[in-house]
């Protein structure tokens with residue numbers, strides 16, 4: 001049997017990094033028996049984040065499935081770990097990883113189909129890995145799945161003593177206790193948020209979708225430790241508020257009401273100098289005003305500087321980009337692809353959800369970081385990825401509302417030669433590019449943005465890839 005393989009994880013929310021090692025600490029280079037080691041390629045990069053392509057080069061070259069590989073390929077655990085590692089791609093130039101991912105995936109699917117794994121604890125793990133690469137997950141859902149899978153492994157242990165090295169009752173009991181204890185906190189927070197929606201009268205807006213549970217799931221699945229309650233609450237609150245505002249701009253508000261809302265936010269503390277155009281504007285503005293001020297006060301205390309102004313600017317950027325969208329729609333202006341995506345990345349509305357949360361996860365964030373290219377690039381990549389995922393899903397609805405999106409723009413640009421289905425498939429390429437570029441930036445050691453903050457961008461991206469892909473949870 002080939003050497004057991006394990007992945008070195010850089011952190012709880014990040015992918016396996018650096019390299020694959022054997023159970024004795026040796027590099028994976030010696031793993032597949034019968035394979036000839038290939039020399040390092042000239043493209044070797046010593047400090048490259050992610051999986052080391054050069055370490056895996058010989059595995060990709062040996063993908064012809066010749067008989068000498070049989071022993072290695074029958075080691076299903078190794079094959080599974082190799083497949084998982086192949087997904088840690090941080091650039092489009094990853095032909096070695098892509099090749100490994102392709103052939104290892106085929107072999108694993110074949111083993112599922114043939115029933116070869118049916119009676120093994122690996123069955124669920126392989127099934128899950130094939131359907132959900134590491135970049136399509138909410139951390140807390142992963143934890144629950146691991147607990148359940150661990151239980152399964154314990155059951156199997158009774159029948160197969162060779163698995164004993166994979167289990168530990170104490171660790172399992174601790175994980176279950178932690179998971180269960182947190183549920184009480186989550187339920188209490190959800191009750192508080194539910195009463196906030198009612199007190200703010202957001203549930204009285206006839207045009208607005210009510211998405212509290214959806215955003216709370218995203219919050220608790222992402223920022224799950226009990227002490228980060230404020231971050232979870234603001235994440236869910238701003239998810240609810242941005243949905244209400246999105247619906248106001250898309251269907252619920254007149255141009256006068258929308259202009260009034262933008263002006264009120266621009267005036268902020270002097271907003272009482274002008275009237276509310278309607279009760280709907282009053283409800284929406286008051287909810288934003290109150291929650292931003294509360295949040296700003298807490299964040300400013302943590303950051304030892306006044307950050308409320310920044311939080312207002314984040315909202316203004318969103319409202320102005322939404323207004324641009326409305327103006328395009330009214331004038332029937334068809335933007336270029338670049339104009340569209342620059343604006344649409346902002347209207348996807350992750351600004352008020354993710355950016356304020358950065359102030360709550362621990363590190364101090366000076367103003368220079370907020371103005372740094374890296375901070376803005378992290379935000380752009382996450383937002384573009386989300387927007388494109390959403391466009392693929394919501395093409396019909398937006399078309400009926402008279403709005404263009406990246407799918408219809410591709411069809412228009414092709415002069416009608418591209419079908420909607422083809423355009424949807426084409427959008428997958430920039431989605432993959434954004435995901436890989438974002439992960440590369442998050443894994444980079446240097447940079448102005450502290451690591452816990454970078455991870456938040458990545459966590460949101462992972463959640464969107466889970467929740468917004470066709471056939472996923474929601």
Ligand SMILES: [Mg+2]
Pocket residue numbers: 246247249250347
């Ligand atoms: Mg919209």
